[in-house]
Amino acid sequence: MQKGMRLNDGHITYLALLAKKDGTRRGCLSKKSSDNTKWHSKWFALLQNMLFYFENDSSSRPSGLYLLEGSVCDRAPSPKPSLSAKECLEKQYYFTVTFNHDNQKALELRTEDVKDCDEWVAAITQASYRNLATEHETLMQKYLHLLQIVETEKTVAKQLRQQIEDGEIEIERLKSEIAGLLKDNEKIQSNPEVPPSEDDTEIKKIKKVQSFLRGWICRRKWKTIIQDYIRSPHAESMRKRNQVVFSMLEAEAEYVQQLHILVNNFLRPLRMAASSKKPPITHDDVSSIFLNSETIMFLHQIFYQGLKARIASWPTLVLADLFDILLPMLNIYQEFVRNHQYSLQILAHCKQNRDFDKLLKQYEAKPDCEERTLETFLTYPMFQIPRYILTLHELLAHTPHEHVERNSLDYAKSKLEELSRIMHDEVSETENIRKNLAIERMIVEGCEVLLDTSQTFVRQGDCKTLHPEGMCLLMCCMWPLTLSQNGVVSLIDCTLMEEPEGTDDECK
Known part of the structure; x- marks a missing residue:
């Protein structure tokens, strides 16, 4: 017959008192009784993965113990009050602890404060030996890494101390020689008539x-x-890091020059032309095409000047504070990227005006443009955020982990990647809506389904269908395929044109 498991009462009492004194979480909770009818107020204390409870906060011995390893703790909804219930359930917050042991009943608890309830749930969820072991392993790796750094620094310090000692010995020897020379010089000056000997x-x-x-x-x-x-590897890494920074300075100078050409050769002249008596373009169209290009130029001029100031203090290069200043203002790129496709459409529409097209060709013929079109200059800001991300990747690859700027540069890279993902999603969604709207305009009788934002453009192309009587009809419009949110692909119906003459033989 299997005997029951024995526990050392002294050890359990010691751990309970330790949990009551220095536990992760302590406080009064209401515990549901085993017969599922009453709630009893107990004093709970959490120590690592053990949850003790006492009759009250002054009790010296625990009333019970729960092992939380492998358990699941979640918030629970408030039970429906019975007609005979006297207690008010509106200000009670419940949570349960479910164990993975066989025949182990779930522990039901409640508090009177929602914040206290959430903190208990979070503390019990983290009360796992596995989590402690993982954290211990991570801290041990960091400790070993720091230990290697300390040993390296000790070796270097020892070498430097040896060099200093050698230098001090050499200095003392030179001082003694100088003192001897000064004495000989005094003797010679005191006896000038005595000629120096051959010795x-x-x-x-x-x-x-x-x-x-x-x-x-x-x-x-x-x-x-x-x-x-x-x-040494450290010097090689620093050289590569400086090379990345110098390349970044050159790329930023080129980008500022491109923005300067966009604003001075196109935006400002077109803004003045829109104010003339016979304007070739309206102010609204100028704003739609260029949007906040001038603001972007001012922003990068400030960033470029700060970068030049950092290069002037070489070899000490500190760049993290520049990105800290730049990051909050990069939201203006979201508006520019979101508006880019629309600005190109407005530009294409304005080019149909001969006066505007002629004026634009004059601007593009300037030597600064180097035979580049306005569309090319409007595209340059679209690639600036990805260029910063690549530069930070290279910079972090050659920045030591113990470097003072490591965390700041890593944070700037993560923020830029998040901004890039947001802009990509917004551009894709906006382009999808515009394609659906363009296809809806192509359909003769219109199609309200395409105007629903849940429809996603897939592809479009020529399609042939057979008439029920065997005659072939050719489509003269594009057949679009759309994808709804539930994953169903639908073919939007279009109005067919009459069969062209002379197609019977081809269809046969």
């Missing part, structure tokens, strides 16, 4: 040779130290 001349020559050799050895040793650092 003194030979000693001076020897000292000059020794001084030359010592200087040569010192320079050679310093050159060796410099060359070792130049060939």
Whole structure:
């Protein structure tokens, strides 16, 4: 016959008191009784993956213990009050702890504060030995990494101390030689009529040779130290990082120049032309085509000046604060990207005006444009955010993990990637709506289904259908396919034109 499992009462009491004193979460909760009829107020204390409960907060021994390993804790809806219930359930918040043990009944608890309820649910959910083991492994890896860094720094510090000691010994020796030379000089000055002996001349020559050799050895040793650092992986990484920053400066200068040409060669002249007596374009069309291009130019001029100031302090390059200033203002790119396709359509519509087309060709013929069209300059801001993301990827690849800017650059990259995804989704959704609207205008009698935002454009093309009597009719419009939110593909009906003459033989 299997005996029951024995527990050490002293250990359980010690752990309960430790949980009551330094537990992760402590407080008074209402616990549902085993007969599912009454609620009893108990004092609960959470320690790691063990949940103790006492009769009250002054109890010295626990009334019970729950092992939470593998359990699931969730909020529970308030039960419907019975007609005979005297307690008010409106201010009670319930949650349950479900165990994965066989024949283990779920623990039902409640509080009088929604914040307290949520904090208990979060604390019990995290009360797992597996989570603690994972966190311990992560911290251990960080500890080993920091330990390697400390050992490396100790080795370098030891080498530097040895070099300093050697330098101090050399300095003391040189001081003694200087003191001896000063004494000899005083003797010579005190006895000017005594001619120097041949021994003194030979000693001076020897000292000059020794001084030359010592200087040569010192320079050679310093050159060796410099060359070792130049060939080190840290120096190579810093060179690549500086090269990325210098390339970023050149790309930013080119981008600012492109924005300057867009604003000064196109936006401002067209804005003045719209104010003339016979305007070739309206102010609304100018605003639709260029939107906030001028604001983007001012923003990047400030960013470029800040980047140049950072380059001036080379080799100390600090760029994170520049991106901290740039990130909150990049939302203006969302409006520009969202409006890009519409601006190109407005530009194409305005080109049908001969006066506007002639004026635009004059602007595009300027030497600054280098035979580039207005559409090309309007496209440049579309690629600036992805270019920043690629630059930050390269910069982080050559930035050490212990670098002071590592976290800030990583945060800027994540924010730019999030902004890029948002802009891509908005452009796709806007382009989908415009395609559906264009197809709806092509249909003779119209189609209200396409105007529903739940329809997604798939493709369109020529289609042939057979007449019930065997005659072939050719479609003269495009057949669009749309995809609704539930995944059903539908073919939008179009009005067919009459059969062209002379097609019977071809159909046969």
